[in-house]
Amino acid sequence: xTWTWFHRLGSPPHIYRLATRxxxxxxxxxxxxxxxxxxxxLVLAPPDYQQGxxxxxxxxxxxxxxxxxxxxxxxxxxSAVGLIWRMKVAYAVAASCAPIGAxxxxxxxxxxxxxxxxxWGTYWAWDPQLTFELVLLFIYLGYMGLxxxxxxxxxxxxxxxxxxxxxxxxxxxxxxxxxxxxxLHQAPSVLRFGKPTIALPMLIPLLMMLLGFTLYFVAILxxxxxxxxxRRERSASWLREAIVS
Amino acid sequence: xxxxxxMGGYAQYLWPAYGITxxxxxxxxxxxRRTLARARREARRRLAVRDEPVLHGEEV
Numbered sequence: 001x002t003w004t005w006f007h008r009l010g011s012p013p014h015i016y017r018l019a020t021r022x023x024x025x026x027x028x029x030x031x032x033x034x035x036x037x038x039x040x041x042l043v044l045a046p047p048d049y050q051q052g053x054x055x056x057x058x059x060x061x062x063x064x065x066x067x068x069x070x071x072x073x074x075x076x077x078x079s080a081v082g083l084i085w086r087m088k089v090a091y092a093v094a095a096s097c098a099p100i101g102a103x104x105x106x107x108x109x110x111x112x113x114x115x116x117x118x119x120w121g122t123y124w125a126w127d128p129q130l131t132f133e134l135v136l137l138f139i140y141l142g143y144m145g146l147x148x149x150x151x152x153x154x155x156x157x158x159x160x161x162x163x164x165x166x167x168x169x170x171x172x173x174x175x176x177x178x179x180x181x182x183x184l185h186q187a188p189s190v191l192r193f194g195k196p197t198i199a200l201p202m203l204i205p206l207l208m209m210l211l212g213f214t215l216y217f218v219a220i221l222x223x224x225x226x227x228x229x230x231r232r233e234r235s236a237s238w239l240r241e242a243i244v245s
Numbered sequence: 246x247x248x249x250x251x252m253g254g255y256a257q258y259l260w261p262a263y264g265i266t267x268x269x270x271x272x273x274x275x276x277x278r279r280t281l282a283r284a285r286r287e288a289r290r291r292l293a294v295r296d297e298p299v300l301h302g303e304e305v
Binding site: 042043054056061103111114223224228 | 277
């Protein structure tokens with residue numbers, strides 16, 4: 001078995017060029033899919049029989065919440081890869097994820113408050129899912145704070161990655177909290193075992209939103225990753241080539 | 246059209262939620278591009294600092 005692909009995966013110049021080339025292939029489909037999903041969610045989907053038109057908030061709230069968990073999972077996996085194989089590029093991926101994930105976690109909390117006010121009668125409750133989502137925001141902020149507290153980038157990578165791997169425990173807790181505990185928050189209706197419990201004209205725009213936001217995340221990640229690689233590369237002559245192009 | 250913007254009485258919650266989400270979407274694009282531009286500027290400066298003595302050496 002040949003391991004060249006694995007070594008190329010760890011080669012900063014290769015990843016830099018690949019990231020440059022791939023970005024538009026994620027960014028443009030993301031934009032198209034999100035615009036189509038907006039039309040589907042705001043116009044085509046029928047009002048909910050209980051929540052009326054208010055349910056349409058799910059088309060922004062769910063993607064934000066999805067981003068908060070999916071980006072953290074990426075961050076944690078990249079951190080683990082970095083710790084295990086001492087792969088510089090993996091640490092760069094992890095560091096690039098953090099601000100994206102933190103901002104969408106904040107958005108998930110804020111859109112959730114706006115959703116909660118008319119549906120539950122309150123902006124906030126110390127409910128398990130809400131509380132652990134808030135904890136996730138603090139884990140993101142802790143990760144970024146810890147990184148910036150080191151002068152030595154290698155020690156920053158190692159320490160922050162350990163925090164990221166330990167912090168991953170919060171992700172399954174958030175996802176399953178509505179099943180494990182009595183919660184104000186409804187249980188998952190799409191990402192669950194068995195069939196989705198939501199009607200097709202409502203479900204399709206939601207799935208499109210999740211897909212669109214995932215592609216968008218990859219595009220943003222690739223741009224940030226290039227910056228992160230440039231910042232870490234001290235010696236290479238390819239740097240000259242990379243910044244001229 | 247006004248019925249669409251009224252959103253069955255949920256407008257005051259729904260539109261801010263959409264506003265926040267897409268503000269974060271746009272902000273992430275701006276931040277990412279700025280971070281990359283800054284990294285490129287810094288890399289260019291590092292290269293310039295390193296090249297200087299060589300250039301002077303050649304000139305002399």
